[in-house]
Amino acid sequence: MLKSKKHVFWEAFIITIVIFLAGIFLGMLVETNNSNKISNLYLQSEISFADTVASSGLIENSDFDCNIIKQNNIDFANRIYAEAKLLEEYEASGKLTEGMKLLHKKYDLLRTLVWTSNQKSLERCNNYNLIVYLYEYESEDIAKKATQNVWSKIILDVKTQNDNILLLPIAADQNLISLDLLIGKHNITHFPALIINNNKVLYDIENTATIEDLLN
Amino acid sequence: MEFLTILYLTYTFIAFYFLMIYVLTYAQNRKQMYETIEPEKILSLSIVIPCFNEEKSIAKNIEAFLASDYKGLKKLIIVDDCSTDNSYEIIKKYAKKYPRVIALQTPKNTGRASGAKNFGIEYVKTKLIGFSDADSLPNKNAISKMVGFFNDPKVGGVTSRVFVNSPKNYLTKSQAIEYKIIAFTRKLLGFLDSIYVTNGPLSIYRKKAFDQTGGFDENNLTEDIEVTWHLVSKGWKIHMSIPAIVRSYVPTTIKTWFHQRIRWNVGGIQTVAKYRKKFFQCGMLGLFIMPFFMFSWFLGITGLFFLTYRLTKYVMMKFLVAKYSVASQVALVSMNDFNLNPSILFVFGIGLFALGALYTIVAMLHSKEQGRFIGHPFRDIFIYSLFYLLMYPPLLIVSFYKYMRGYNTW
Numbered sequence: 185m186l187k188s189k190k191h192v193f194w195e196a197f198i199i200t201i202v203i204f205l206a207g208i209f210l211g212m213l214v215e216t217n218n219s220n221k222i223s224n225l226y227l228q229s230e231i232s233f234a235d236t237v238a239s240s241g242l243i244e245n246s247d248f249d250c251n252i253i254k255q256n257n258i259d260f261a262n263r264i265y266a267e268a269k270l271l272e273e274y275e276a277s278g279k280l281t282e283g284m285k286l287l288h289k290k291y292d293l294l295r296t297l298v299w300t301s302n303q304k305s306l307e308r309c310n311n312y313n314l315i316v317y318l319y320e321y322e323s324e325d326i327a328k329k330a331t332q333n334v335w336s337k338i339i340l341d342v343k344t345q346n347d348n349i350l351l352l353p354i355a356a357d358q359n360l361i362s363l364d365l366l367i368g369k370h371n372i373t374h375f376p377a378l379i380i381n382n383n384k385v386l387y388d389i390e391n392t393a394t395i396e397d398l399l400n
Numbered sequence: 401m402e403f404l405t406i407l408y409l410t411y412t413f414i415a416f417y418f419l420m421i422y423v424l425t426y427a428q429n430r431k432q433m434y435e436t437i438e439p440e441k442i443l444s445l446s447i448v449i450p451c452f453n454e455e456k457s458i459a460k461n462i463e464a465f466l467a468s469d470y471k472g473l474k475k476l477i478i479v480d481d482c483s484t485d486n487s488y489e490i491i492k493k494y495a496k497k498y499p500r501v502i503a504l505q506t507p508k509n510t511g512r513a514s515g516a517k518n519f520g521i522e523y524v525k526t527k528l529i530g531f532s533d534a535d536s537l538p539n540k541n542a543i544s545k546m547v548g549f550f551n552d553p554k555v556g557g558v559t560s561r562v563f564v565n566s567p568k569n570y571l572t573k574s575q576a577i578e579y580k581i582i583a584f585t586r587k588l589l590g591f592l593d594s595i596y597v598t599n600g601p602l603s604i605y606r607k608k609a610f611d612q613t614g615g616f617d618e619n620n621l622t623e624d625i626e627v628t629w630h631l632v633s634k635g636w637k638i639h640m641s642i643p644a645i646v647r648s649y650v651p652t653t654i655k656t657w658f659h660q661r662i663r664w665n666v667g668g669i670q671t672v673a674k675y676r677k678k679f680f681q682c683g684m685l686g687l688f689i690m691p692f693f694m695f696s697w698f699l700g701i702t703g704l705f706f707l708t709y710r711l712t713k714y715v716m717m718k719f720l721v722a723k724y725s726v727a728s729q730v731a732l733v734s735m736n737d738f739n740l741n742p743s744i745l746f747v748f749g750i751g752l753f754a755l756g757a758l759y760t761i762v763a764m765l766h767s768k769e770q771g772r773f774i775g776h777p778f779r780d781i782f783i784y785s786l787f788y789l790l791m792y793p794p795l796l797i798v799s800f801y802k803y804m805r806g807y808n809t810w
Contacts, residue, residue, distance in 0.1 A: 192428065192592065193688070196420035204413055207751075211744030218741070277741040279405045326713065330720030337730040391728045 211280050218274040219283035225267045226290060229260075233294060236260045237301045250309035254348065257302055258312060261350045264294060268353065288321070288355065295352045296363045302350065306381065312348040313399045315339060316379040318372060321355035332376050335389060339378070342395045349399070404706075405745065411702055412748045414695055419755050425588045426762065433587060433766060434642050437548030444526035445543065445604065446475040450516030452509070454534035455486040457649070461534050462494045462501060470543035472528070477502045479520040482509040487534075513600065514616035514623035521615055529607045531624075536601035537565065538646040545644040546604050556609030556636025557628065559586070559598040560644040561767075567650075571657060573780045574788040575650045580767035580775070581760060587640050595638040596689045597625045602646040609636045620674070621808065622667025629675050632685045642766075658795070665799030666807050668693065697796060704793030760785065 239256055268291055275284040299316055306314055317339055319332045336353070343349045356367060356375050370379055378386040380398045389395060426433075447465055451458050458478070465476050478501065480488040488505055495503035506519050517531055528550065532538065538560070546558040561583040564576035589595050598605070603624065613630040616623035628638060651657035672693055678686040725732050742750075764775055 192421055192424045196417055196424050199424070200413065200417045200420050203416070204409075207744060207748060208409075211747070214744070273741050277743040277746075279743045279745050280401065326716050327720060330717055330724055333717075333721050334724040334728055334730060337725065337734055338728055340734075341730055389728065392730070 208280065215274075215278045215281045216283065218278065219281065219287060222267070222271050222274060222284070222287050225270075226287065226294070229264050229267060229294060232260050232263065233297060233301075236298070250305075250311050253305055254309060254312045257298075257305060258348065258350050261295075261298060261352060264291065264298070265351060265353070267291070268295075289358050289360070292355050292358045292363065293360055295354045296360060296366065298350075299352055299354070299366065300362070303382065310400065312350055313346070314350045314379075314381055315343075315352070315395070316382075317351065317353040317376065318356040318367065318379070319353065319376045320357050322357050328376075335376050335378070338389055338392055339395070342392050342399075345392070346396075346399065404709075407702065408706065408745050409748070411699060411706065412745075412752055415699055415752055416748075416755070418692070418695070419752070419759060421592075422585065422588050422759060423755070425591050429588070429591045432591070436545045436641060436643055437551055439544075439548045440551045442472040443528050443547060443550060444474050445470065445472045445528040445530055445547070446477055446524040446526045447473065447530040447532055448477045448479065448517055448520035448524065449532050449534055450479050450481060450513045450520070451483065451487050451491065451534040452481040452513075452516070453483045453485045453487060455483070455490060457535040458487050459490050459494070460537060461532065462491070464537040464540075465532070466498060466500070467540050468538065468543050469540050470547065472526075472547065473543060474500065474526050475502055475524070476500050477504060477520045477523050478534075479516040480505045481511075481513075481516040482506055510618070512618065512621075512623075514618045514620070517623070518615045518618065521610075524607065527607055528604050529610050530602065530604040531600065532602050532646070533600050533648065536562075536646050536648040538602050539644070542602060542644040542646055543604070546602075546641045549639040549641065550604075550606060552637065554635075554637045555606065555639055556631040556634075557598045557603060557605045557638045558644075559595065559604075559638065559640050560602040560646045561587075561640070561642050562599055562601045563645055563647050563767075564650050565647040569652065570780070570783055571654065571788075572650055572652055573776070574784040575657070577760075577764070577776055577781060577784045578788065579650075581763045583640075583642065584763035584766050587642050590638070590640045592688065593632075593637055593684045594688045594692070595640055596628060596632075596693070597622075598628045598638060600624050601648040602644070605631070606636075609634070617674075619808065620667055620670050621663045622671065625667060626671045626674065629671055629685060629689070632683070632689065633675065633678055635683065661791075661795050662799050662802060662807070663809075665796055666803050669799060669803045670808075700793040700796050704797070757785070 236256055239253055271284065271287060271291060275288060278284045299314070302314055306312070317335065319335070320328060323329055323332075339351060339353075343351050354363065356363065356372075356377075370385055372379075372385060374387065376387075378389065378395070380386065380395065381400065384398050386394065386398075449461065454461075462476060462478065465473070476498075478491045478495075480491055480503070482505065488503070491501070491503040495501045502523060504520060504523065506516055510516055510519070513533070521529065528547065530543070542560055546560060549555050549558045562579050564572060564579055567573045567576040586595055586597075609631055610627075612634050613627055617626045620626040632638060651660050672690065675685065675690065679690050680686050722732055760781065764781070767775060
């Protein structure tokens with residue numbers, strides 16, 4: 185004869201909770217691991233940044249070769265750009281922890297520091313181009329997100345075709361005092377915006393030629 | 401954590417929980433899936449069949465019942481609901497030839513099956529009472545495979561397994577798959593005393609239990625669900641006999657299918673509304689069947705909103721990016737668009753999908769009619785899973801709307 189087996193409700197509930205907790209724990213573990221990976225990269229980048237700042241400080245001494253300083257700055261910017269790409273990937277897959285957002289902010293601050301530290305080098309050497317790409321990180325506006333996505337591709341295309349570009353994509357809405365001051369200094373009213381060599385501000389890009397025409 | 405993440409996790413948890421109930425129930429009872437019980441004594445049975453404009457199928461239906469190997473089948477009461485075709489003439493012809501066949505006609509068209517069934521109930525004096533649809537064809541041994549469950553005096557009703565008769569197009573093939581999964585699920589629910597519907601094509605009730613319900617609720621569009629809840633609320637057990645097979649015709653066009661499903665859903669809502677006070681009370685009805693119904697709706701509707709929201713956002717984003725990319729002469733797709741780090745939500749989604757797919761395959765394995773591995777080509781299962789199931793949530797929303805507007809048309 186058939187017997188009722190209502191204990192299955194509890195068994196299923198417990199198994200579901202166990203699987204869920206294990207899944208969430210595993211997810212948090214993966215996200216924390218990703219966060220640690222980025223943190224380690226960031227630490228190395230901080231050291232490299234201090235080195236870059238030190239070398240840029242020597243620029244006042246005219247004996248130093250501008251090409252070396254240029255290469256150092258561009259290499260460093262490229263490195264943190266690659267790290268930021270990885271961070272972006274981890275951020276997109278991170279749903280449980282908030283650590284990545286903080287790291288993103290730290291990288292934005294680091295890039296802001298690179299921007300400020302390059303002012304003198306650019307004036308003194310003028311042998312490379314500095315492109316600062318300011319975008320909105322928290323925007324929910326789909327049209328703006330799509331525009332920013334396409335801008336990223338255009339800028340990357342320009343950078344791929346020109347060796348002497350120092351590219352700094354920075355999230356403008358991170359509440360960083362230094363960044364807000366720089367934004368104010370350049371009278372930037374809305375985002376996305378592109379600052380080329382600290383003197384030209386673009387709010388509209390048609391294609392790669394729009395940027396290439398303004399490069400040194 | 402974002403609101404959508406919390407919603408998604410809640411959704412996944414509930415869906416996973418229900419699936420886990422089925423998985424465990426199956427694992428613990430798989431050897432009893434096909435169990436039939438030898439009747440201790442032959443209980444007398446009358447079958448009531450409502451009929452409205454069924455001249456094409458009624459003869460086959462009567463003959464299928466006449467061929468039944470169950471010795472206790474005393475009467476076959478065919479109630480014609482004032483058909484405008486030749487149905488009643490055919491029924492009378494059979495009544496003349498076979499003394500077991502009783503031909504009845506309602507004084508005026510009742511407009512729904514429950515009206516004709518209630519009319520026929522008055523003529524039933526047997527220990528068991530069964531109901532069938534005029535377009536359903538039970539196997540010869542279907543009734544014999546059901547009646548043994550009545551050995552248990554607490555059993556008030558036994559239902560059969562419905563197969564779709566001659567599925568031809570994708571819609572009927574999808575329904576054939578759906579019916580098999582429903583039957584498998586219903587059998588599992590039987591182990592939990594939680595069968596929530598005794599189907600129209602063939603269900604048998606203990607007359608004493610059925611009389612306690614006062615007959616079918618003629619204001620309800622799904623009288624078979626309502627009567628089952630009524631029986632369960634009165635403490636009767638319902639069982640399902642997997643080997644008792646009845647074949648039935650199903651809608652062949654989207655329009656008729658949609659109409660049928662609206663009726664089923666509105667009937668379900670009417671039933672929940674009628675028994676709302678039993679929520680979390682009254683044994684398995686309030687403790688599982690009703691929450692199960694409600695959660696199924698919740699899952700369906702939130703799932704639809706979630707999917708629509710994400711899909712719309714994704715499509716709009718991709719469209720705008722493509723539009724701007726073309727205008728700016730940059731690549732439409734770049735390596736940066738691919739993320740090889742899946743999120744935990746994605747992993748949960750894949751897990752749920754895999755478990756769901758496994759459940760479907762196991763259900764099909766238990767229902768295969770032909771020699772094929774699971775009885776249906778994978779193409780049909782794919783269409784069923786991807787397109788047919790997606791129709792459920794919009795149907796539910798339309799049904800809620802119609803219910804609110806007082807829809808009550810058969």
